[in-house]
Amino acid sequence: MKPLIATACVIALAAGLAGCGEKSQVVVYKQGQYQGKADGKPWDNEAFSGDKGNWETAIKARNQSQNEYRRING
Amino acid sequence: MARMKFICDAERCIECNGCVTACKNEHEVPWGVNRRRVVTINDGVPGERSMSVACMHCSDAPCMAVCPVDCFYRTDEGVVLHDKDLCIGCGYCFYACPFGAPQFPQAGAFGLRGKMDKCTFCAGGPEANSSEEEFRKYGRNRLAEGKLPLCAEVCSTKALLGGDADVLADIYRQRVLTRGKGAEIWGWSTAYGKPDAPAAAPAPSAGGKS
Numbered sequence: 001m002k003p004l005i006a007t008a009c010v011i012a013l014a015a016g017l018a019g020c021g022e023k024s025q026v027v028v029y030k031q032g033q034y035q036g037k038a039d040g041k042p043w044d045n046e047a048f049s050g051d052k053g054n055w056e057t058a059i060k061a062r063n064q065s066q067n068e069y070r071r072i073n074g
Numbered sequence: 075m076a077r078m079k080f081i082c083d084a085e086r087c088i089e090c091n092g093c094v095t096a097c098k099n100e101h102e103v104p105w106g107v108n109r110r111r112v113v114t115i116n117d118g119v120p121g122e123r124s125m126s127v128a129c130m131h132c133s134d135a136p137c138m139a140v141c142p143v144d145c146f147y148r149t150d151e152g153v154v155l156h157d158k159d160l161c162i163g164c165g166y167c168f169y170a171c172p173f174g175a176p177q178f179p180q181a182g183a184f185g186l187r188g189k190m191d192k193c194t195f196c197a198g199g200p201e202a203n204s205s206e207e208e209f210r211k212y213g214r215n216r217l218a219e220g221k222l223p224l225c226a227e228v229c230s231t232k233a234l235l236g237g238d239a240d241v242l243a244d245i246y247r248q249r250v251l252t253r254g255k256g257a258e259i260w261g262w263s264t265a266y267g268k269p270d271a272p273a274a275a276p277a278p279s280a281g282g283k284s
Contacts, residue, residue, distance in 0.1 A: 032144035036157025039149065039200040042217040058220035063237040066226060067245040069252065 077133065077152030078195055078217075079239040080226065081246060082125045086233035089114055089124035093225035093234055097128075100196070100224045101213025107177040109193040110225055126225065126234045129154065129175035129193035137167035137176060151217070152239075153195040158211045161189040195236070196223040 042048075043055035064070055089112050097103065097110045110128035131154045138146040138154065145160035146167075165187060168176040179188040198215030201208035208215055216224065226236030235242045 029139075031139065032141070034147040034157075035144040036147065036160045037200040039147070039155065039198075040203050042151070042197065042203065042215070045203050045218050047218070047220060055220060059217075059222065060238060060241060062220065062222050062227075063241040063245075066222075066232055066235050066237065066242075067248070068232055069248055 077239045078131060078197075078237065079152070079242060080126075080128065080130060080195075080223070080234065080236045081242050082127070083233045083235070083246070083249070084123040084125050086231040087112065087124040087126060088231055088233070090230060092228055092230055093126045096224045096228040097193070100216075101194075102209075103191070103213070104179050107179050107191050109175075109177065109191065126229075127173055127175075128225070129171075129195070130173055131193075131195055136170035136172070140166040140170040142166060147200075149197065151197070153197045153217075155194055155197060155199050155212075156190065156192070157200050158189045158191075163187040163189050165190075193223075196221070 041050075041052070043052050044050050048055045048058070091112050094108065094110050094112060098108070101109070103109055110126060112124055112126050114122055114124040116122045131148075131152060133152065135146065135148070135154045137156075138144075138148070141156075142164060143160050143162055145157045146154060147156070148154050163178060165176075165178060167190060168174070168178065175192045176190045177192060178190055180186070194212050196214060196216035198204070198208045198218065199212035201211065203218040204215050216222065221227070223236040226234045229235075235245060
């Protein structure tokens with residue numbers, strides 16, 4: 001009878017202590033996924049006919065017009 | 075292609091607001107919404123500095139992180155855009171943005187917020203390129219035309235640069251190496267002489283009283 005009571009006490013103690021346990025409350029942030037409509041590429045049009053390289057070249061050339069040293073001297 | 079970025083040279087900006095006007099006109103931005111604005115620090119005090127500010131198209135954009143409906147996306151060119159059909163106008167992005175870029179049109183008599191509007195880097199939005207629908211919601215798509223943001227292209231002093239970050243860095247580097255830094259740039263030393271070499275005394279004018 002005694003071992004039974006002792007076992008029951010141990011189980012009750014363990015169950016009681018389990019209530020004192022603490023779980024981590026740090027929220028792990030997860031970046032959401034875009035839920036909107038898909039967007040086209042800037043080179044997918046008549047002007048560039050889907051040619052990404054052509055578009056990049058045009059943009060880089062255009063960018064140099066903001067460089068007044070090259071614009072004036074070159 | 076590297077990331078698209080803006081850079082504003084505070085030594086050159088003269089607070090003309092040409093960028094602001096060009097942006098509003100190009101995209102027909104409604105009254106009360108300013109996708110771009112010029113901020114001046116120490117206005118009226120010698121040494122004041124002005125800077126043109128809009129969405130900086132952050133690499134780790136806080137607006138994207140806080141949006142409850144996940145309506146933001148980043149294009150392959152590094153431009154941060156959003157879907158207005160999904161936006162609920164909650165204003166979280168406005169509080170998260172360190173630049174105050176998100177704008178909200180007043181959509182009603184009781185201060186009701188409309189859908190968020192912000193600088194698109196002249197890249198439109200998630201509609202067919204250069205379509206009527208895209209223009210109505212997001213403004214003109216200049217990138218699809220092989221052009222860069224009008225605010226930067228129209229800048230008279232070329233204080234505001236916009237485009238491929240690597241190219242901008244090269245332009246800015248060349249500029250700084252050419253002009254020097256601090257008081258070497260222009261203005262004070264040119265007008266008043268350097269501290270160790272005072273400006274020459276004005277030549278006596280012929281026929282002057284003194």
